Amino acid sequence: MTETTIRRAEAVDADRLTDLIQASGAYRGAYFAMIDGYRVTPDYLARHEVRMAVNADDRPLGFYALIREPAELDLMFVADEAQGLGLGRLLIADMLDRAREAGIAAVKVVSHPPAEQFYLRMGARRTGTRPPQPKTPWEQPELRFTV
Secondary structure, eight states, rough: OOOOEEEOGGGGGHHHHHHHHHGGGGGGGGGGGGTTTTTHHHHHHSSEEEEEETHHHHHHHHEEEEETTTTEEEEEEGGGGGEEEEETHHHHHHHHHHHHTOOEEEEEEEOOOOOOOOOTTTEEEEEEOOOOOOOOOOOOEEEEEOO
C-alpha cells in the first residue's frame, strides 16, 4: 500500500467524504437505498469522531465515524480502488485505539450485510439482528467490538 495517513476529518472534507460514500460499489442495486441522498455534513464532522485515511496527496481512501455515546461505529467506507489493501484493518485499529483512549468498553456495529464477514475477521462478535427499517427493508447484522 502507498503512504497512508489517518487523520481527523475537518469541515472542508465533508463533500469529499460524501463523494466517497456515493461512489461505493458495495451500495449498488438493492443496497443503494442506504446511501441515497446521504450527505456527510460539517456539523456531523464536528459532533463525532470522524477519522479518514488519505494518501500522500491528501486524497480520501476511506473513513469511519465513531459515535461516543452510546458507542457505535456509525459509518465506515473504503474507496473501491483501495479495498483489499489492508486499509479497513488500519481504520478499525485506529477506531479501537480512539475508543480505548475515550474509556469506551465496547463499540456497536449495525453492519451493511455484505460487510459482516469483514467485521468478524477484525474481531467483532455477532450480537443479534436489526429488523428491517424504512431505508433498509432487510435485516442487518448487529455486532460488537470489545475494546
